[in-house]
Amino acid sequence: xxxxxxxxxxxxxxxxxxxxxxxPVGVKPADAGPDTPPTTPLPVLPCGAPPQFVIPVATGLxxxxxxxxxxSAIAATASDGGYDVLAVDSTGEVQGFAFAFDGxxxxxxxxxxxxFSGATGVVAAVDTSxxxxxxxxxxxxxxxxxxxxxxxxxxxxxxASQMNPAWYSLDSALARASDGxxxxxxxxxxxxxxAKRVSSTGANLGVGHLVVDASEGVSVATIAxxxxxxxxxxxxxxxxxxxVRAEVLDAxxxxxxxxxxxxxxxxxxxxxxxxxxxxSADRYLFAWSxxxxxxxxxLWVSLRDGQxxxxxxxxxxxxxxxxxxxxxxxxxxxxxKDTSTTSGIAAARVRFDGSVVPLVVTGNGGKALGWxxxxxxxxxxxxxxxxxxxxxxxxxxxxx
Numbered sequence: 001x002x003x004x005x006x007x008x009x010x011x012x013x014x015x016x017x018x019x020x021x022x023x024p025v026g027v028k029p030a031d032a033g034p035d036t037p038p039t040t041p042l043p044v045l046p047c048g049a050p051p052q053f054v055i056p057v058a059t060g061l062x063x064x065x066x067x068x069x070x071x072s073a074i075a076a077t078a079s080d081g082g083y084d085v086l087a088v089d090s091t092g093e094v095q096g097f098a099f100a101f102d103g104x105x106x107x108x109x110x111x112x113x114x115x116f117s118g119a120t121g122v123v124a125a126v127d128t129s130x131x132x133x134x135x136x137x138x139x140x141x142x143x144x145x146x147x148x149x150x151x152x153x154x155x156x157x158x159x160a161s162q163m164n165p166a167w168y169s170l171d172s173a174l175a176r177a178s179d180g181x182x183x184x185x186x187x188x189x190x191x192x193x194x195a196k197r198v199s200s201t202g203a204n205l206g207v208g209h210l211v212v213d214a215s216e217g218v219s220v221a222t223i224a225x226x227x228x229x230x231x232x233x234x235x236x237x238x239x240x241x242x243x244v245r246a247e248v249l250d251a252x253x254x255x256x257x258x259x260x261x262x263x264x265x266x267x268x269x270x271x272x273x274x275x276x277x278x279x280s281a282d283r284y285l286f287a288w289s290x291x292x293x294x295x296x297x298x299l300w301v302s303l304r305d306g307q308x309x310x311x312x313x314x315x316x317x318x319x320x321x322x323x324x325x326x327x328x329x330x331x332x333x334x335x336x337k338d339t340s341t342t343s344g345i346a347a348a349r350v351r352f353d354g355s356v357v358p359l360v361v362t363g364n365g366g367k368a369l370g371w372x373x374x375x376x377x378x379x380x381x382x383x384x385x386x387x388x389x390x391x392x393x394x395x396x397x398x399x400x
Contacts, residue, residue, distance in 0.1 A: 004141025010306070017126035042377040043104045047399035050123035051106045052363075052392045055087075055097070055385060059137035064261050065123060072121040075171060075292050076383040077152035077387040082106060083395060084155060085383060086134055087370065092119045096155030097393065106395065113155040116147065126174040128181065128200035131158060135173040135184060144168060144327040146186055162202035170370070172274060181251055185223035190214045193221040193234060195253050209253035216245065216259075226277040226284075229256065231274040233286060244270035245287045246308060253341060260308040262286045263300070268293075271321065281352040282306040286312040287316075297321050299336055303354050312354035316345060324371075329378030332399065335361070335371065344368045347382060347398055359398045362372070364388040 010143040045051065071090045082100035089095075092143040094117070098110035117132065145165040152158040167186035176181050183297035184202075185195040193212035197205040212218050217237035224231045226248055233246045243266065250255035263270045268290035275286045284304045289297050299320040303311045317336065323336040331351045338346035344367045361368075366388025374381055381397045 015125055017234070020234050022081050029212070035393075041129045043101045043124060043378050043384075044339070044379045045106070045381055045395055047397060050394060050396040052394050053097075053099070053108060054392045071385060073123055073171065074372050074383070074385060075123040075125040077125040077127045077132060077373040077383075079375040080377075081153070082109065083150040083374060083376065083381075083383065084125060084127070084132050084151075085372075085393065086115060086123050086125050086136075086155075087385070088119050088121050088123050088136075089123075090120075092138075092299035093117055094119050094123060094130075094134075096151065097383040098153065110156075113151075113362065115155060115157075116149055116161070120144065122170060124169065124171050124173040126176050128176070128178060128182065128375040130200055133174060133182065133200055133202055135169050138163075145230055146173065146184075148184065148198060150201040154162075157293045159201045162198075162204075170220060170222055172224065175223045175225045177225050177229060178227050178279065181228075183223055183253070185211070185232060187221050188214070189220050193218045193232065195223065195230070195249070197231065197251075197253070201224075211247070211249060211253060212245075214258070220272060222274060224275055224277060227279050231275055231284065233262075233278050235270055235273060241290075242271075244273040244276060244286065246273075246284075246286065248308070257306075257308050259328060261301050262304075262308075262310075263290075265287065266290065272323065274323050274325045275333055276325040276327040276350065278329075278332065280329055282326075283310060283311075283332075283352050285325055285327070285334070285350055287325050287334050287336070289321045291341040299323055301325075301334060301350055303350065303352075306379070314350070314354065314356060315355065316348055319322065320346060324373045326330050326373040326375045326380045328375055330383040331380075333373060333375075333380035333382070335382050342367075343372055343384070343386065346383070347400060349398075357400050359400075361396070361398070363394055364392070 075086045085097045093187040094115040096113040101108040120137045132151040145171040146167045148162040150159045169186045189360040192214035194208040196208040219233040229250045238242045249261045250266040270288045273288040286302045298315040320336045320338045331349045335347040345361045345363045349357040366386040369385045371384035
């Protein structure tokens, strides 16, 4: 019997030339000394014509096999040079795609780089001083754990993976503080969440710290940078309904803002919480969904100050799940899964005063196969892979 072979995520090609806008070169102050270097802003993604790169999406695997290969998740991170995307397929293969700015234009730097085998579909990535560190949950077959995989600028391995058995991670398992410190967070089998400092190669820098007690019955836990420290957000299951909770840690993983309930008085379980911190305004934004028995899945956000005191709670959607949050220099970008949209994604900017700007996610008319958010040079962006007649990866800043 003739067997078909369809390549997995393959070579990226620019779809079309785009016009790119960038800020003018900074002017040297009149009173600056002779050794003061000029300030040149980094090029950023254009608002009017976001770049797109073709990524053929696999529909079959192996000669004569009936197995269908689908994209199950992506993770994105950004650096001064550009963007990196890790894509996980349903067979557990992880491939990397790197993009770098050449002047004002973004171009592929690495395509279909093999990163890992045996992933469960959960992946996170964070930029480091010398490449990218990936957190990839493994377990094909059991036991389940999380591998910390160090990658260079071309997303090639630059050291051995650090295996962490029985550390159950999510797509927001890594964070880099403002001073460059890296933290890794995972849920433990006993119901708590543990965090530890790690190096850019994924090696432990000290012991793990139980940052959320086992009595919380943690089902979801994520970590984000909060200036020189870290923000931990989780779902606590012993209450009914389940609560969204958060705390702020310092660089040594000590609690500096105690556990706080983000959805007080909830009538329904808080699901899949995500959060971000904007240092420029000392503001936190939390997003989560809950299933209202009468009206469907509602998506809410809570804007809070530096002590996690709520400033405003806002309903963003009445039919959405799986939110993501990143902070930019001027506002937060929130994106979520929304079945009422053509792409399957909806988004909004939440300003630091609590006002909301709804955004439309458009492509070529196809559905999103995977998506993530990343901030670079103060500009948040949505990175998503679209399934259409010309499947491609979009890098869209979703400007106001």
